Amino acid sequence: MRVLVTGLSTFWGGRAAQSLEARPDVEVVVGLDTREPRVPLERTEFVRADSSYSILQRIVQATDVDTVVHTHLVVDSTRVSGRALHETNVIGTMNLLAAAGAPDSPVRNVIVKSSGYVYGAGSRDPYLFREEAKRTSPPHTNVERSLLEVEAFLRDFAADNPHITVTLLRFTNVLGDQLDTPFSQALRLPVVPEILGFDPRLQFVHEDDVVAALMYATTHDLPGVFNVAADGLLPWSEICSMVGKRRVALPPLFTNAAAEPLRLLRVVNLPPEWLDLLRFGRGMDNRRFKEAGFRYRYTMAGTVEAFARGLRLEKTIGTKAAPSYKYEREVEDFFRHSPAVVRHES
Amino acid sequence: MDDRREPTTAERRAGIVDLPAAASRELVPVARPQLDEDSPTVDAERGGDVDTWGRSDKLRALTRTVYEPFYKHWFRAEWEGFEHLPTEGGALLVANHAGAIPSDAPVIMHGIERDLHRPVYGLAEYLFRRMPAIGTMWSRAGGVTANPDNAYRLLHDDRELVLVFPEGTKGTGKLYQDRYQLARFGRGGFVEIAMRAGVPIIPIAVVGAEESMPIVWKSRRLAKLIGLPYFPITANMLLLGPLGLVTYFPAKFRIRVLPPIHFDESPDQERYSRSRVMDASELVRRQIQDALYDMLRTRKSIWT
Numbered sequence: 168m169r170v171l172v173t174g175l176s177t178f179w180g181g182r183a184a185q186s187l188e189a190r191p192d193v194e195v196v197v198g199l200d201t202r203e204p205r206v207p208l209e210r211t212e213f214v215r216a217d218s219s220y221s222i223l224q225r226i227v228q229a230t231d232v233d234t235v236v237h238t239h240l241v242v243d244s245t246r247v248s249g250r251a252l253h254e255t256n257v258i259g260t261m262n263l264l265a266a267a268g269a270p271d272s273p274v275r276n277v278i279v280k281s282s283g284y285v286y287g288a289g290s291r292d293p294y295l296f297r298e299e300a301k302r303t304s305p306p307h308t309n310v311e312r313s314l315l316e317v318e319a320f321l322r323d324f325a326a327d328n329p330h331i332t333v334t335l336l337r338f339t340n341v342l343g344d345q346l347d348t349p350f351s352q353a354l355r356l357p358v359v360p361e362i363l364g365f366d367p368r369l370q371f372v373h374e375d376d377v378v379a380a381l382m383y384a385t386t387h388d389l390p391g392v393f394n395v396a397a398d399g400l401l402p403w404s405e406i407c408s409m410v411g412k413r414r415v416a417l418p419p420l421f422t423n424a425a426a427e428p429l430r431l432l433r434v435v436n437l438p439p440e441w442l443d444l445l446r447f448g449r450g451m452d453n454r455r456f457k458e459a460g461f462r463y464r465y466t467m468a469g470t471v472e473a474f475a476r477g478l479r480l481e482k483t484i485g486t487k488a489a490p491s492y493k494y495e496r497e498v499e500d501f502f503r504h505s506p507a508v509v510r511h512e513s
Numbered sequence: 514m515d516d517r518r519e520p521t522t523a524e525r526r527a528g529i530v531d532l533p534a535a536a537s538r539e540l541v542p543v544a545r546p547q548l549d550e551d552s553p554t555v556d557a558e559r560g561g562d563v564d565t566w567g568r569s570d571k572l573r574a575l576t577r578t579v580y581e582p583f584y585k586h587w588f589r590a591e592w593e594g595f596e597h598l599p600t601e602g603g604a605l606l607v608a609n610h611a612g613a614i615p616s617d618a619p620v621i622m623h624g625i626e627r628d629l630h631r632p633v634y635g636l637a638e639y640l641f642r643r644m645p646a647i648g649t650m651w652s653r654a655g656g657v658t659a660n661p662d663n664a665y666r667l668l669h670d671d672r673e674l675v676l677v678f679p680e681g682t683k684g685t686g687k688l689y690q691d692r693y694q695l696a697r698f699g700r701g702g703f704v705e706i707a708m709r710a711g712v713p714i715i716p717i718a719v720v721g722a723e724e725s726m727p728i729v730w731k732s733r734r735l736a737k738l739i740g741l742p743y744f745p746i747t748a749n750m751l752l753l754g755p756l757g758l759v760t761y762f763p764a765k766f767r768i769r770v771l772p773p774i775h776f777d778e779s780p781d782q783e784r785y786s787r788s789r790v791m792d793a794s795e796l797v798r799r800q801i802q803d804a805l806y807d808m809l810r811t812r813k814s815i816w817t
Contacts, residue, residue: 290642293662294566300662364645368567373555405561419645447642450565465555472557 169195169273170385171232173220173263174239175213178346179280181206182378183236187385197230199223200239203494210503213494218251219258223266227274234276234385235267240317242282244310245349245436256313257320264324267331276332278384279321280377283339283396283451285314288443294368295450298337298392308439325390334384339396339451340444342470343374344477349438355478356435359407360426360445363416367448368400373465373473383461393459394451399467403445409468410475419446566634566667567652573632576654577623584623587763588616588721594770597715598629603668604773605707606633606676608717609695609801610684613745616761617722621676621768622655634667636677640742661706668710669780679703679794686743689727693720693809695802701794704776708790711780713773716797718804721766724815764815769804 170187174180175198187193188209196211198204201218204211212230216222226232240256241247247255260279267274286296291303306312318335325333340350350371353359372380372395380395407414417425426437457463465473502508563569584590598604608621622633636659641651657663659677667673678684683696707714728745736744749757774797778785 290639290658291660293660293666294657295662295666297662362645364647364649366649368563368565400565401559402561402563402567405559405563408560409557463554464552466557468557468559469555473555 168193168234168385169230169232170197170234170236171227171230172196172198172211172236172238173200173259174237175200175204175211176202177238178374179238179377179381180204180236181208182374183238183381184208184211186378186382187211187236195230195232197226197232199226205494208499212503213499219254220262223262224269227266227269227272231273233273235263235274235278236381236385237263237277237279238381240280240282240314242284242310242314243348244308244438244440249309252309252313257316260317260320264320268324268328274331276334276385277321277324278334278381279317279336280381281314281318281335281337282310283337283394283449284308284311284440285318285337286449286451287311288367288440288447288449290447292447292449295452296394297452298394298455310438310440332388332390334389335392336380336384336456337392337394337451338377338380339370339372339394339449341374341377342371342474344474344481346374349436349441351474353435354407354410354412354474356412358415359410359412360429360435360437361403361407361414361416362422362442362445363419365419365446366402366404367445368402368450369406369444369448370396370400370450370467371470372397372463373470376463376465376470379464380456380461387460389459393456394453395456395461396451396453397463397465397467397470398453400448400450401467401471403448406471409471410478563653566655566657566663568632568634568655568657569653570632572650572653573626573655577627580619580623581627584620584627587761588620588725588766589763590620590624590721590766590768592624592628592768592770594772595628597770597772598625598674599713599715599773600629600631601672603672603710603712604674605664605668605703605710605712605714606674606717607703607714607797607801608676608678608719609693609722609805610678610680611687611692611719611722612685612726612761613728613747613749614726614758615678615685615722616725617719617766618676618678620722620766621717621719624768625674631674633674633676636664636675638682638742661702664703664706665710668706668712677703679798682742686728686731686745688731689723689729689748692723692727693805695798695805698794698798701790704790704793704797705785708776708778708785708793709780709782713775714793714797715773716771716801716804718769718771718801718808719766720768720805720808720812721764721815724764725761727762765817767808767812769808771800771804774800 170193172180172184181204184196184198187196198211198213199216204213241252267277287302287304289304306315321333321335341348342350422442429435562571618635622635625633634655634657637656639658641656642648642658664675667675679698680696727748729748730746732744749760753760
């Protein structure tokens with residue numbers, strides 16, 4: 168198997184590449200990103216691209232990859248500007264699919280990491296979304312709009328290319344002590360924001376299960392859409408108390424205006440998607456992926472507890488020591504390609 | 514290709530670069546034992562007992578304790594045909610709906626949970642979920658928004674008792690002069706869900722709710738302004754002032770459970786014949802209406 172991983176410098180891309188390297192059936196891993204990888208990689212070849220991946224077609228042709236793992240969809244709107252989000256998600260995916268669907272393309276599997284944000288969150292929603300469920304309200308944030316556009320591209324792509332297996336994984340909000348998301352940030356605060364009078368049921372998935380799900384999709388033939396979310400839903404209040412945090416209420420009216428000073432002071436960066444999520448929550452039906460054979464390593468309560476433990480460890484030993492790994496092209500090239508390095512066949 | 518390429522000015526102007534904050538926020542992985550294929554699923558003790566539907570057994574028990582005196586001494590609820598309620602398996606309970614702030618749902622749910630020891634999930638308007646505090650309490654007490662998928666899941670997958678009022682706000686928003694005249698039963702969606710889930714429908718006729726909070730006048734314009742389905746002036750408000758918003762008249766509640774209606778249709782079909790659905794819906798409606806007339810014929814007083 169020859170695999171191309173997009174978004175190599177992201178948490179997901181890095182972890183996915185590490186897992187792929189460990190597998191003997193994977194001959195080649197090519198990683199693509201705008202930034203350098205942040206985790207040490209042994210045999211992944213890093214290629215720098217611009218954010219919209221215009222270089223992709225050449226890479227696909229040159230490396231003869233048969234599987235593309237597209238982890239580079241931005242779902243956290245607090246990280247990038249609206250314009251960059253559009254470039255990365257929509258234009259990036261468009262270029263990716265154009266390359267993968269070219270007449271003589273070697274690609275046979277496309278795995279895309281999408282998000283439960285495509286379902287939105289609203290009062291009319293079903294309590295657990297099935298994969299075929301439609302949104303009950305039009306999207307009103309950039310992330311939701313761009314992800315819906317990406318998914319529409321993918322549907323067309325899958326229809327136009329019946330010989331390619333397209334796996335679309337919709338992940339619910341991810342929680343884990345090694346990953347930085349708005350939820351993990353909020354739960355690290357001394358007091359955690361909530362919206363007065365609302366206690367939404369939320370569903371997370373553990374970061375390890377996300378990587379495991381991506382890997383599972385590379386080894387199994389899974390055409391279609393799959394929700395990825397841990398078993399069970401927990402109210403926000405219970406999540407906060409499991410992590411040992413008190414809550415502070417934002418007003419139910421003009422919530423966005425009340426959150427703005429917090430954003431400006433950089434106390435907490437409430438993504439616009441949260442205004443609905445912290446009111447109505449969101450549940451996803453995870454049965455289809457389980458029926459396809461995937462086994463979750465963490466339940467919802469297990470995910471929150473694992474995060475709480477990570478937080479306790481952090482409290483004692485501190486966090487964010489200087490990064491232990493820095494990418495140096497010359498060094499990496501030396502270890503990968505120099506005839507002086509003794510390579511052990513495994 | 515230049516390795517350490519800075520974003521070009523054009524790119525920076527267009528915003529096609531990651532914000533500087535993004536770079537500094539990534540965490541350094543701390544070694545954690547990796548789970549392999551055979552390791553058991555990681556679960557944890559929970560602090561609360563709120564289920565997937567938002568219902569909390571503990572809160573429900575507390576509500577029952579508080580509500581019991583009202584049930585017993587204020588409304589003096591009296592049941593007939595209680596044995597028609599199943600002790601296990603899913604069933605869709607269908608009842609008539611009345612009172613400006615409907616008093617029938619709590620009485621029915623309380624009575625069944627108290628004497629049958631089974632939870633009842635009450636389907637209701639989306640409106641509840643949008644109301645701060647009230648919505649949360651409503652959900653913890655067993656309220657679920659009336660989404661077809663929710664109803665199907667509760668009945669089919671979780672095999673629970675689900676209470677629904679097909680009249681919806683047409684029932685609760687009617688004037689006192691129209692009391693005990695059943696409104697249209699929606700579009701028969703409740704029948705379709707019962708068929709799809711393969712569960713029986715149990716019709717329930719309730720007498721007393723109409724008189725507990727009768728609407729004497731309503732304003733369409735004010736309702737529109739506030740965004741409510743109706744804006745009522747109730748007899749309770751006229752008599753008790755603002756206190757009338759939260760005080761019911763002590764009308765005697767009589768509840769008659771009718772024999773379950775089973776459907777021959779096989780469950781989980783893509784679609785069901787419209788005429789069959791509408792016929793069944795009309796049958797349920799007529800049964801409840803007839804039971805109501807019958808009960809009103811024998812009722813000598815509203816209050817005793």
